[in-house]
Amino acid sequence: MSDSILVKPGTYYLGDPCYCFEGKKWGEILSKSDTLDEPYHEGNKIVVAFSTAHGDGVYRDQHGHKFPVDAGLIGLVSKSLANMNPGDGALLVKFDKPQYCSAEGGKLYFGPYVIDTDPQDEDE
Numbered sequence: 631m632s633d634s635i636l637v638k639p640g641t642y643y644l645g646d647p648c649y650c651f652e653g654k655k656w657g658e659i660l661s662k663s664d665t666l667d668e669p670y671h672e673g674n675k676i677v678v679a680f681s682t683a684h685g686d687g688v689y690r691d692q693h694g695h696k697f698p699v700d701a702g703l704i705g706l707v708s709k710s711l712a713n714m715n716p717g718d719g720a721l722l723v724k725f726d727k728p729q730y731c732s733a734e735g736g737k738l739y740f741g742p743y744v745i746d747t748d749p750q751d752e753d754e
Contacts, residue, residue: 633732634730634731634732635669635678635730635731635732636728636729636730636731637676637678637706637725637728637729637730637731637741638674638676638725638728639725639726639727639728640708640709640724640725641708641709641710641722641723641724641725642706642707642708642709642722642723642724642725643706643707643709643712643716643720643721643722643723644697644704644705644706644720644721644722644723644740644743645697645698645699645704645705645716645719645720645721646697646698646699646700646701646703646704646705646716646719646720647659647666647677647679647701647703647705647706647707648700648701648703649698649700649714649716649717649719649720650677650707650711650712650713650714650716650720651707651712651713651714652713652714653713655713659677663677666678666679666703666705672711674708675708675710675711676706676707676708676711677705677706677707677708677711678705678706678731679703679704679705679706680703680704680705680731680732680733680738681702681703681733682699682702682703682704682736682738682747683736683747683748684747684748685699685702686699686700686701686702687699689704689745689746689747690745690746691721691743691744691745692743692744692746693743695721697719697720697721697745698718698719704738704745704747705731705740706723706731706740707720709722721743723740723741723743725741729741729742735748736748736749
């Protein structure tokens with residue numbers, strides 16, 4: 631998915647969405663959203679995610695926050711939709727205005743947050 635997705639103002643978990651759901655809910659979201667190739671909507675709540683360049687691992691945003699990944703995805707989950715607290719697996723963010731989310735060349739954009747999932751070795 632490379633198109634921009636506009637999310638509404640609100641409070642979201644930013645990280646691997648699998649950490650926000652337990653039980654059958656995660657499977658339901660993957661099934662209904664074509665494995666998150668399309669955003670998942672439930673009322674005015676949303677899950678939007680993009681694949682990382684190298685699958686599972688730990689990635690950082692421009693502020694140095696670490697995002698562990700176990701599902702090969704990083705995205706936003708409406709806080710009120712999550713059925714478990716992801717703990718250190720996600721960053722709680724609040725948007726006061728609509729924000730665009732997109733992926734381009736291994737970089738994932740979630741409003742003001744940029745997560746590089748294909749960092750180049752600066753020594754090369």
